[in-house]
Amino acid sequence: xxxxxxxxxxxxxxxxxxxxxLFAPQLFAPIGAGYPDLLQKxxxxxxxxxxxxxxxxxxxxxxxGHAAFLGVGSYSAVWCFKLLxxxxxxxxxxxxxxxxxxxxxxxxxxxxxxxxxxSILTLAFAQMSYNLAYSVLTPITNGETGLQLAQxxxxxxxxxxxxxxxxxxxxxxxxxxxMTGYSGYYFCAVLLIVCFFLSLRIFRSPFxxxxxxxxxxxxxxxxxxxxxxxxxxxxxxxxxMYAGLAGGLLAITDPLAGAERMQWTxxxxxxxxxxxxxxxxxxxxxxxxxxxxxxxxxxxAFNDGILNQVFDFLPDTAREIMVSISSLxxxxxxxxxxxxxxxxxVIFLPGGLIEGVKRIRTSVGKLFRGGGGDGKSPKSAxxx
Amino acid sequence: xxAILLQILNGLDKxxxxxLIALGLTIIFGTLGxxxxxxxxxxxxxAFCAVxxxxxxxxxxxSIDPTQMTAWGTPMEIRVPYVEAWFGDFxxxxxxxxxxxxxxxAIPVMLLLGIVMERGLIRFFYRRPHADQIxxxxxxxxxxxxxxxxxxxxxxxxxxxxxxxxxMIDFGAALGFDAGSVVYPAWRLLYFLFSLAIVxxxxxxxxxxxxxxxxxxxxxxxxxxxxxxxxxxxxxxIVFGLAAVVAGLAxxxxxxxxxxxYHMGMDFLVLSFVVVVVGGMGSLSGAVVAGFxxxxxxxxxxxxxxxxxxxxxxxxxxxxxxVGILLVRxxxxxxxxxxxxx
Amino acid sequence: xxxLSVKDVNKRFGGLQALDKVNLEVEAGTVHAIIGxxxxxxxxxxxxxxxxxxPDTGSVTFDGKSLLGLPPHEINQAGVSRVFQTPEIFADLTxxxxxxxxxxxxxxxxxxxxxWPLVDRQADIRDAAMHxxxxxxxxxxxxxxxxxxxxxxxxxxELAMCLVxxxxxxxxxxxxxxxARADTNNTIDLMKKIxxxxxxxxxxxxxxxxxxxxxxxxxVLAQGTVIVEDLxxxxxxxxxxxxxxxxxxxx
Numbered sequence: 001x002x003x004x005x006x007x008x009x010x011x012x013x014x015x016x017x018x019x020x021x022l023f024a025p026q027l028f029a030p031i032g033a034g035y036p037d038l039l040q041k042x043x044x045x046x047x048x049x050x051x052x053x054x055x056x057x058x059x060x061x062x063x064x065g066h067a068a069f070l071g072v073g074s075y076s077a078v079w080c081f082k083l084l085x086x087x088x089x090x091x092x093x094x095x096x097x098x099x100x101x102x103x104x105x106x107x108x109x110x111x112x113x114x115x116x117x118x119s120i121l122t123l124a125f126a127q128m129s130y131n132l133a134y135s136v137l138t139p140i141t142n143g144e145t146g147l148q149l150a151q152x153x154x155x156x157x158x159x160x161x162x163x164x165x166x167x168x169x170x171x172x173x174x175x176x177x178x179m180t181g182y183s184g185y186y187f188c189a190v191l192l193i194v195c196f197f198l199s200l201r202i203f204r205s206p207f208x209x210x211x212x213x214x215x216x217x218x219x220x221x222x223x224x225x226x227x228x229x230x231x232x233x234x235x236x237x238x239x240x241m242y243a244g245l246a247g248g249l250l251a252i253t254d255p256l257a258g259a260e261r262m263q264w265t266x267x268x269x270x271x272x273x274x275x276x277x278x279x280x281x282x283x284x285x286x287x288x289x290x291x292x293x294x295x296x297x298x299x300x301a302f303n304d305g306i307l308n309q310v311f312d313f314l315p316d317t318a319r320e321i322m323v324s325i326s327s328l329x330x331x332x333x334x335x336x337x338x339x340x341x342x343x344x345x346v347i348f349l350p351g352g353l354i355e356g357v358k359r360i361r362t363s364v365g366k367l368f369r370g371g372g373g374d375g376k377s378p379k380s381a382x383x384x
Numbered sequence: 385x386x387a388i389l390l391q392i393l394n395g396l397d398k399x400x401x402x403x404l405i406a407l408g409l410t411i412i413f414g415t416l417g418x419x420x421x422x423x424x425x426x427x428x429x430x431a432f433c434a435v436x437x438x439x440x441x442x443x444x445x446x447s448i449d450p451t452q453m454t455a456w457g458t459p460m461e462i463r464v465p466y467v468e469a470w471f472g473d474f475x476x477x478x479x480x481x482x483x484x485x486x487x488x489x490a491i492p493v494m495l496l497l498g499i500v501m502e503r504g505l506i507r508f509f510y511r512r513p514h515a516d517q518i519x520x521x522x523x524x525x526x527x528x529x530x531x532x533x534x535x536x537x538x539x540x541x542x543x544x545x546x547x548x549x550x551x552m553i554d555f556g557a558a559l560g561f562d563a564g565s566v567v568y569p570a571w572r573l574l575y576f577l578f579s580l581a582i583v584x585x586x587x588x589x590x591x592x593x594x595x596x597x598x599x600x601x602x603x604x605x606x607x608x609x610x611x612x613x614x615x616x617x618x619x620x621x622i623v624f625g626l627a628a629v630v631a632g633l634a635x636x637x638x639x640x641x642x643x644x645x646y647h648m649g650m651d652f653l654v655l656s657f658v659v660v661v662v663g664g665m666g667s668l669s670g671a672v673v674a675g676f677x678x679x680x681x682x683x684x685x686x687x688x689x690x691x692x693x694x695x696x697x698x699x700x701x702x703x704x705x706x707v708g709i710l711l712v713r714x715x716x717x718x719x720x721x722x723x724x725x726x
Numbered sequence: 727x728x729x730l731s732v733k734d735v736n737k738r739f740g741g742l743q744a745l746d747k748v749n750l751e752v753e754a755g756t757v758h759a760i761i762g763x764x765x766x767x768x769x770x771x772x773x774x775x776x777x778x779x780x781p782d783t784g785s786v787t788f789d790g791k792s793l794l795g796l797p798p799h800e801i802n803q804a805g806v807s808r809v810f811q812t813p814e815i816f817a818d819l820t821x822x823x824x825x826x827x828x829x830x831x832x833x834x835x836x837x838x839x840x841x842w843p844l845v846d847r848q849a850d851i852r853d854a855a856m857h858x859x860x861x862x863x864x865x866x867x868x869x870x871x872x873x874x875x876x877x878x879x880x881x882x883x884e885l886a887m888c889l890v891x892x893x894x895x896x897x898x899x900x901x902x903x904x905x906a907r908a909d910t911n912n913t914i915d916l917m918k919k920i921x922x923x924x925x926x927x928x929x930x931x932x933x934x935x936x937x938x939x940x941x942x943x944x945x946v947l948a949q950g951t952v953i954v955e956d957l958x959x960x961x962x963x964x965x966x967x968x969x970x971x972x973x974x975x976x977x
Binding site for chain 3: 205208213215216217221225
């Protein structure tokens with residue numbers, strides 16, 4: 001097994017990641033995010049973005065349709081609850097399976113083209129899925145209302161084991177541990193850690209190297225004897241499975257699946273999370289997801305009253321102006337903030353936050369070393 | 385036969401909108417080499433030019449008439465739009481024709497918007513990867529539509545066509561079918577003719593003016609044109625402005641057909657991209673032909689007879705065709721080799 | 727039997743006969759140069775070897791197997807590696823990764839879902855790649871990013887990427903094009919070193935001088951046909967070659 005041991009810096013990274021995730025309730029408490037509902041979202045969207053990053057970050061294929069896989073994951077999980085059992089494990093298996101299958105079908109066609117054609121095709125397929133979920137597929141998706149649990153659901157496996165939930169709608173539970181509150185968060189957290197670990201292995205594997213090659217130079221790849229499409233398709237399917245898992249977890253923590261989860265805005269959001277943190281970096285997507293979900297939570301809760309308090313120190317007219325400008329960006333206007341953030345990141349910081357931190361570190365380093373050295377380590381940038 | 389004719393007619397107006405948006409997308413792709421995900425937002429902004437113009441016209445003068453009393457015994461408020469108060473009957477006509485008249489507003493507004501967008505944002509992305517162009521224009525699209533939402537709300541805002549164009553035209557009798565079998569709203573027909581006119585004008589502009597010649601040469605081989613010492617930058621700006629105007633006008637005139645709301649841009653954008661892909665990236669005629677064809681096919685798919693056989697086909701027909709085309713002719717119907725490919 | 731055999735290859739582009747009944751036999755272990763003035767059809771011919779173009783008629787057989795209609799990756803897996811006019815490398819990866827990647831392709835085939843092992847723990851691949859980098863004189867830059875190399879070093883790297891796969895045939899398309907004098911000489915020396923080990927090579931070249939010291943046999947292509955095929959020492963004095971290069975419309 002000696003030849004499979006990970007190197008030191010990766011082990012430290014993994015260890016630190018595990019610690020942060022496990023102690024997140026304590027670590028995030030000072031910024032008011034130490035409660036399970038929000039932490040759960042960090043973890044779930046972190047998984048979603050980690051998967052997206054395996055596709056976009058490594059291969060450079062920009063998909064605008066990943067929300068479709070998230071939605072499929074949610075629907076599969078809720079159906080599994082309805083038909084089989086309230087246990088989250090089979091629900092997750094189905095969510096990953098269907099996310100992957102769906103990705104295989106869409107990827108097979110979309111990957112016939114590269115570049116912008118690919119982006120457009122994935123966007124079109126996601127819109128198509130969304131339209132279908134709202135119209136013909138209503139028997140499966142329950143249209144606008146969203147797919148919900150009902151007391152009359154068969155829940156075959158639960159029945160077999162003689163579990164009866166009585167008159168109340170049950171939450172999902174893992175052999176008796178209800179998937180709500182902190183147990184819900186830790187369930188998601190463990191999966192996030194597993195997903196992060198797998199993504200780390202992929203990044204460091206020959207397969208991951210091939211995916212990077214795909215982004216770097218497809219012509220050379222082909223003349224090096226590598227078949228491009230199965231590589232791109234595998235990355236697409238893997239990211240679809242991650243998305244399915246994330247969708248399944250959304251359903252587990254809140255057993256409801258709606259079509260709005262598949263809308264293009266949701267696809268755009270995961271793109272933003274990934275590039276905000278840093279596409280192609282290991283930690284970036286998780287950081288990006290946390291960042292976005294944290295500020296979404298804060299900004300959406302803002303209203304004019306709170307804004308007035310915030311700008312209380314200003315003279316009246318200035319305060320009114322500030323309030324009316326900033327009220328555009330909060331509450332219902334959160335999407336505007338997202339859009340603006342999108343533009344700012346792409347324009348000024350294409351490498352994302354990770355890149356920003358590196359830049360600051362380099363310039364600070366230069367300051368201390370009197371401008372000497374370029375701060376480039378001879379190592380091949382292990383943080384990548 | 386008459387049913388088929390009716391469906392063809394039904395598809396023409398939507399096809400016209402697709403064609404106009406796709407035309408702008410293609411011109412921008414071809415000349416500037418930029419993938420503009422905000423193009424649907426331009427269509428939406430055009431529609432809201434009409435909304436804003438109407439709102440402007442209907443600004444009301446409120447006066448209190450002491451001679452009349454309401455049921456509650458308070459003096460009655462009389463609300464008269466300023467245009468009517470000032471211009472009388474002419475004002476009322478103005479109001480009635482507010483949608484077509486908005487064109488006069490929309491042209492300068494959209495041109496300005498296009499120029500500002502190109503100078504302020506797009507030009508910095510000429511040399512950036514396509515993924516970055518997609519992302520930044522995607523962000524811009526969100527920003528634009530959210531700004532509209534914060535001003536005009538989230539609900540669709542109905543705008544009527546002018547009285548004179550509200551009627552139906554009965555093609556049935558004229559074409560030898562039963563009277564009333566092929567009835568078509570006049571405005572939709574007008575929209576079709578309008579889109580044809582715009583398409584014709586744009587193509588003629590590109591075909592017959594020296595400016596257009598440079599643009600077409602640029603679409604064929606951008607680097608060479610740059611080497612000729614032609615001021616490409618200024619032309620790019622104008623091209624972008626032009627495409628913005630085309631999209632905007634498409635939006636203005638579409639308002640009586642579909643009440644505009646803030647996210648209509650994205651819906652049309654996705655479909656227009658599919659149109660471009662089907663027509664063939666970089667092909668102007670491809671964009672136009674595919675736009676109308678897909679519009680008509682979509683209208684056929686929404687016939688009840690068809691839906692009875694393939695439920696939901698109306699929702700996905702365009703995508704299915706796009707998939708089919710891409711499998712058979714990867715470059716689209718009229719695509720050339722090497723356009724927007726790496 | 728020859729390793730690469732090209733028989734009666736014709737290719738038309740519209741009204742232009744780009745290749746006219748081209749025949750070529752490349753013996754294993756030799757360096758075969760194809761030279762000719764601009765527009766003689768050298769690149770078209772090369773593109774027919776590697777599946778980019780399909781000739782209208784004729785055959786291209788490598789090691790007893792037809793190469794026509796094969797996608798690039800299968801041609802490579804059959805044992806043909808290619809060096810491009812502008813070096814095609816993975817610009818944002820390190821040199822070591824650049825060379826390890828082809829080594830993986832050689833070992834694992836055209837596709838492998840090899841997602842669990844760690845690249846850095848594949849000692850055999852790593853050693854082979856390092857060895858190859860030493861061979862071309864780039865070992866000390868193994869951890870540099872490839873995009874930052876000089877033109878000459880990029881060419882060396884590209885050669886290393888091809889050689890690490892131990893191909894049966896190496897195709898080189900104007901390997902010294904656009905290079906400074908010193909880089910050109912270094913590259914020629916490197917190619918000689920490779921040739922001396924018995925590597926079969928086909929070199930497409932515009933500049934006659936580059937190949938004279940290298941080639942065992944030279945085919946001169948002009949206007950789509952092989953006008954002369956001979957030993958290098960006999961090519962120089964051949965009047966038809968001089969005419970093709972100096973006379974007529976091709977000056």
